[in-house]
Amino acid sequence: MTGATAVSGLLAAEVPYWASSIIKLGVVALVVPTAALILGYVFLMKMMSFMQSRLGPMEAGPYGTLQLLADGLKFLQKEDIFPDKADRTVFALAPLVVLISTFLIYVVIPAGPDAVVAQLDVGVFYALAVSSLSVVGILMAGWASANKYALMGGLRAAGQLIAYELPLVLAVMGVVIQAGTLDLQKIVSAQATGEIFGWGGIGNPFILTQFAGFFIFLVAVQAELTQPPFDMPVAESEIVGGYQVEYTGFRFLFFFMGEFGTAFAFGALASVLFLGGWALPWGDLGHWGFNIAGPVIMLVKVLAVSALIFWFRFTYPRLREDQLQRLAWKFLIPLSLVNIVVTGVFKVVL
Amino acid sequence: MSEFLRDYLLVALFLMLAGALVFGMLGLGSLLRPSRPQPQKYITYESGVDPVGLGWSQSNIRYYVFALLFVMFDVEAVFIFPWATRLEAYGTFGLVEMAIFIFILALGLVYAWRKGVLRWI
Numbered sequence: 403m404t405g406a407t408a409v410s411g412l413l414a415a416e417v418p419y420w421a422s423s424i425i426k427l428g429v430v431a432l433v434v435p436t437a438a439l440i441l442g443y444v445f446l447m448k449m450m451s452f453m454q455s456r457l458g459p460m461e462a463g464p465y466g467t468l469q470l471l472a473d474g475l476k477f478l479q480k481e482d483i484f485p486d487k488a489d490r491t492v493f494a495l496a497p498l499v500v501l502i503s504t505f506l507i508y509v510v511i512p513a514g515p516d517a518v519v520a521q522l523d524v525g526v527f528y529a530l531a532v533s534s535l536s537v538v539g540i541l542m543a544g545w546a547s548a549n550k551y552a553l554m555g556g557l558r559a560a561g562q563l564i565a566y567e568l569p570l571v572l573a574v575m576g577v578v579i580q581a582g583t584l585d586l587q588k589i590v591s592a593q594a595t596g597e598i599f600g601w602g603g604i605g606n607p608f609i610l611t612q613f614a615g616f617f618i619f620l621v622a623v624q625a626e627l628t629q630p631p632f633d634m635p636v637a638e639s640e641i642v643g644g645y646q647v648e649y650t651g652f653r654f655l656f657f658f659m660g661e662f663g664t665a666f667a668f669g670a671l672a673s674v675l676f677l678g679g680w681a682l683p684w685g686d687l688g689h690w691g692f693n694i695a696g697p698v699i700m701l702v703k704v705l706a707v708s709a710l711i712f713w714f715r716f717t718y719p720r721l722r723e724d725q726l727q728r729l730a731w732k733f734l735i736p737l738s739l740v741n742i743v744v745t746g747v748f749k750v751v752l
Numbered sequence: 753m754s755e756f757l758r759d760y761l762l763v764a765l766f767l768m769l770a771g772a773l774v775f776g777m778l779g780l781g782s783l784l785r786p787s788r789p790q791p792q793k794y795i796t797y798e799s800g801v802d803p804v805g806l807g808w809s810q811s812n813i814r815y816y817v818f819a820l821l822f823v824m825f826d827v828e829a830v831f832i833f834p835w836a837t838r839l840e841a842y843g844t845f846g847l848v849e850m851a852i853f854i855f856i857l858a859l860g861l862v863y864a865w866r867k868g869v870l871r872w873i
Contacts, residue, residue: 419758423761423762423765426762427765427766427769430766430769431769431773478777478780478781478784478785479781479784479785479786480781480785481785481786481787481788481793482778482781482782482785482787483793483794484794485794485795485796485797486794486795486796487796487807497774498770498771498774501770501773501774502767502770502771504770505766505767505769505770505773506763506766506767506770508766509762509763509766519762519766520758520759520760520762520763521759522759522760527833545808547796547807548796548806548807548808549796549797549798549803549807550798550803550807550809551797551798552807553807553808553809553811554811557811557812557815560815560819561814561815561818561819564818564819564822564826565818565822567822567826568822568825568826568829571826571829572829572832575829575832575833575836578833578836578837579836579839582837582838582839582840583837584833584837642797642799647797648796648797651781651785652777652778652781653778656774656777723872724871724872727818727870727872728870728872731818731821731861731865731870732865732870735825735861736858736861739854739857739858742832742836742850742854743850743851743854746839746847746850746851747847749839749840750839750840750843750844750846750847
């Protein structure tokens with residue numbers, strides 16, 4: 403028995419449901435904080451520093467790689483403070499709701515033919531639905547803090563997240579029309595085996611035929627993450643962190659983890675929907691090797707998409723509330739409606 | 753248990769995983785963190801001065817109007833999803849139907865636009 407067949411035999415072995423569930427829970431429990439750390443270190447710290455002609459953290463670990471771990475340890479030792487006026491239950495539950503939304507997105511993201519937590523038939527719809535749960539958590543945090551800045555930040559966040567929820571959902575619609583399914587695995591195989599006007603040399607990564615959708619998706623993701631230039635809800639210079647202002651220690655860190663974990667999840671979603679996901683257009687998609695190569699391919703694509711997202715973040719100045727609402731309602735939503743109709747016409751006529 | 757229910761049981765398990773992480777980390781923190789209560793620490797933050805009035809202050813009515821608009825378009829999205837998955841089977845008929853539907857909704861957006869609802873003042 404060669405090594406290759408041993409590995410394929412191992413992967414094909416029937417694992418009981420509970421055992422496989424525990425493995426999946428463990429993997430995702432590791433992946434989410436790691437993803438937040440990688441994005442935080444590579445992009446938020448190092449890329450931003452280099453774009454601003456400085457070195458960034460250099461002391462903790464080689465090239466400052468352990469800086470975020472050190473920060474995490476520091477947060478762990480901070481006193482837990484509930485303001486007197488705050489609504490204690492809602493205040494305590496808000497970070498949990500945000501983190502739940504982050505974890506639930508990871509359930510459907512595939513990283514290989516079998517490397518997926520659950521292959522839901524309504525994958526795309528589910529991912530978008532649970533990602534918008536975080537609005538509730540943020541609004542809870544903003545309201546329960548009983549603080550003017552927090553309330554303002556919470557309302558701004560809610561206004562922004564629901565405004566950009568629409569372009570996000572409508573931009574994905576083009577992909578769904580082209581693939582004819584909501585199942586993320588089938589969307590991946592539709593791209594790998596697809597053809598662009600009869601030419602199937604590189605499959606059909608939907609970024610080529612849905613470039614308008616990809617653009618709208620990226621802008622909307624940026625706004626959903628409340629990152630600059632869409633950071634009115636947390637604008638440090640005017641409302642001091644918005645809904646996070648009363649949170650200390652690990653409760654604050656959960657918001658951070660939620661934001662960066664969601665950034666990674668949205669990067670993964672963008673690469674599954676538009677860049678072909680874990681698959682390569684050549685070779686047999688059911689091959690066991692994709693369970694090992696898939697996560698690597700995904701990671702490369704996610705980092706590429708994240709680099710783009712963070713590049714926007716460091717480049718553009720903050721949009722005012724009226725400007726960002728105008729961008730969503732008067733530009734992105736009409737554009738995505740046109741995109742749906744045009745994609746539909748192409749799908750039916752061709 | 754069917755495959756379908758098993759998949760959604762996993763979703764429920766992940767919900768609990770997030771809860772376990774939050775309570776686990778906060779529990780771990782409670783072993784490490786100090787607790788030295790002083791009344792000043794629990795005053796609402798307001799740029800270093802004593803807070804004026806209530807934290808739950810009035811805010812802009814615009815958010816409410818945008819939330820109403822959002823409900824309209826989000827329901828639209830729910831209707832478009834099933835159509836989008838079956839467009840190939842529906843063919844031209846489905847395309848024309850959805851074009852009319854989107855046209856009516858776009859009219860709604862144009863109406864709100866003309867009424868000045870989308871202006872943020």
